[in-house]
Amino acid sequence: MKANKLYQAAEKAIFQSIKLRVGESFLLVTDRQKLEIAEALAFYAKKAGAETTTYLMTETLRPITGPTKLFKLLTEKTQAIAYLLESRIEEKPFRSFMVSQGSKYSRICMMPGITRDMMERLVNIDFGKMNEFTNKVIRAMKDAERVIVENEAGTHISFSVKGRKWENDNGDISKKGKHGNLPAGEAYTCPVEETFSGKLVISLIDDRVGQGEMEFKEGKLIRYKGKGIEAIVKNIGSDRTGLMIGEFGIGTNPGARICPNMLEAEKAFGTAHFAIGDSYGIGKNKSQHHYDALIDKATIIAKGKYIAKNGKYLI
Secondary structure (H helix, E strand, O other): OOOHHHHHHHHHHHHHHHHHOOEEEEEEEEHHHHHHHHHHHHHHHHHOOOOOEEEEOOHHOOOOOOOHHHHHHHHHHHEEEEEEEOOHHHHHHHHHHHHHHHHHHHOEEEOOOOOHHHHHHHHHOOOOHHHHHHHHHHHHHHEEEEEEEOOOOOOOOEEEEOOOOOEOOOOOOOOOOOOEEOOEEEEEEEEHHHEEEEEEEEEOOOOOEHHHHEEOOEEEEEEEEEEHHHHHHHHHHOOOOHHEEEEEEEOEEEEOOOOHHHHHHHEOOOOEEEEEEEEOOOOOOOOOEEEEEEEEOEEEEHHHHHEOOOOOOOO
């Protein structure tokens, strides 16, 4: 048995999160940058009795925006998938394909941009304790007719989540049709689109560092500035579905830090994030795009009560 922290985290990912079972087929999609993580996951997938196939994406094929016929067939014939590719905005359509296929045919663990350090700090954790706190956040927010999110940088946005389903990203990716992240740790939903108006002042968007501003009216992005946002809007092009609000999330992983990696930053305590693009079936918007934008040191008010103030939870 491997003793290092990476392998301890991989053991938790396989047995406590994806929960591979004897005889299941498991597809690992990796690149060379993430190969040591893939090897650790494969080690415990074998221990679980699963049949593992590893797909190595070469740099000469990137950016990858769509599947080959053979790869599409692989995603339709497996029971569980782990996606580990380095995060690149040009590959968002391919990531959307993976989520769609994984949710339709199997279950999928999305880990774009995962690092060894993140595995060791944020996957090797007490999933039960994090699950309890995330449920507490959901209870405080559910069906709020008016949510306000602010921060000292200038964010002020208000919206309703009444009637919208909430998801607990607690790391449990054990059932068919499920998709989630590792590291886990967020409560998320989609705002009621026509109620979503105001300004976001962000510190990070989809792994592109730098402050920016996004202004919304009735769910639509109408003005923006900042190099990261400009690059993403350019990547969206004429596809207007990529400019609609698709998600509101609240970070609940106590070990996560605000950093240039959105996969970790959006899980940090005291942060909120909003995504433009696909709403993962919770809201109205369907899109091949999905880009998260981070609000740090967030103040969150729901049902007239403070859920968080200046990045500190009050529940």
